[in-house]
Amino acid sequence: EMHLLESGGALVQPGGSLRLSCAASGFTLSSFAMSWVRRAPGKGLEWVATLTSSGKNTYYADSVEGRFTVSRDNSKNILYLQMNSLRAEDTAMYYCAQGTFYYDPWGQGTLVTVSS
Amino acid sequence: EMVMTQSPASLSVSPGERVTLSCRAGQSIFTSLAWYQQKPGQSPRLLIYGASTRATGIPARFSGSGSGTEFTLTINGLQSEDFGVYYCQQYSNWPQTFGQGTKVEVK
Numbered sequence: 001e002m003h004l005l006e007s008g009g010a011l012v013q014p015g016g017s018l019r020l021s022c023a024a025s026g027f028t029l030s031s032f033a034m035s036w037v038r039r040a041p042g043k044g045l046e047w048v049a050t051l052t053s054s055g056k057n058t059y060y061a062d063s064v065e066g067r068f069t070v071s072r073d074n075s076k077n078i079l080y081l082q083m084n085s086l087r088a089e090d091t092a093m094y095y096c097a098q099g100t101f102y103y104d105p106w107g108q109g110t111l112v113t114v115s116s
Numbered sequence: 117e118m119v120m121t122q123s124p125a126s127l128s129v130s131p132g133e134r135v136t137l138s139c140r141a142g143q144s145i146f147t148s149l150a151w152y153q154q155k156p157g158q159s160p161r162l163l164i165y166g167a168s169t170r171a172t173g174i175p176a177r178f179s180g181s182g183s184g185t186e187f188t189l190t191i192n193g194l195q196s197e198d199f200g201v202y203y204c205q206q207y208s209n210w211p212q213t214f215g216q217g218t219k220v221e222v223k
Contacts, residue, residue, distance in 0.1 A: 101207035
């Protein structure tokens with residue numbers, strides 16, 4: 001069974017950095033495109049970033065372009081989201097999910113709070 | 117980016133009833149539409165993709181229809197475990213965008 005487990009969420013000050021991890025089990029990350037999706041408090045879902053299965057191409061939402069970087073460690077089977085220059089509006093539950101266009105399965109999420 | 121509009125924003129339904137949720141795209145997305153269910157404290161679960169194809173393990177009481185700009189998710193015989201927020205998502209245009217969600221409460 002495919003399973004994803006996020007970690008790394010925390011309380012961070014505006015302007016700070018954080019790296020989220022998404023550990024995969026039951027499948028090999030490098031065989032699939034993987035994405036990050038977030039849900040801010042009281043709001044709906046927002047796609048954040050995608051890494052293609054080849055690992056050669058990345059795509060980002062305009063709201064995070066230039067600040068977030070998605071990457072993968074094939075040896076550990078872990079997906080990452082490096083988040084820099086964090087803003088209050090980045091506060092959200094962050095989910096990793098398999099897929100480029102639609103997403104299945106999803107991890108349980110990790111909470112990022114940006115506040116002073 | 118493509119705006120996805122869901123209606124109603126919320127509804128309260130008795131178990132056993134039929135529920136119809138709507139999703140409208142700002143322009144034609146053909147059948148590039150997915151539906152998700154999210155229960156409190158849980159991650160979203162894919163229900164439907166390609167507008168009408170049930171994801172693996174999804175009960176037959178969930179069905180999707182539509183194409184172009186108008187889409188519907190139908191739950192035939194709502195069960196108590198079906199409460200939650202339902203989101204539509206288009207993947208025809210980049211970036212993929214979600215609707216704001218419809219909250220389904222069970223009476």
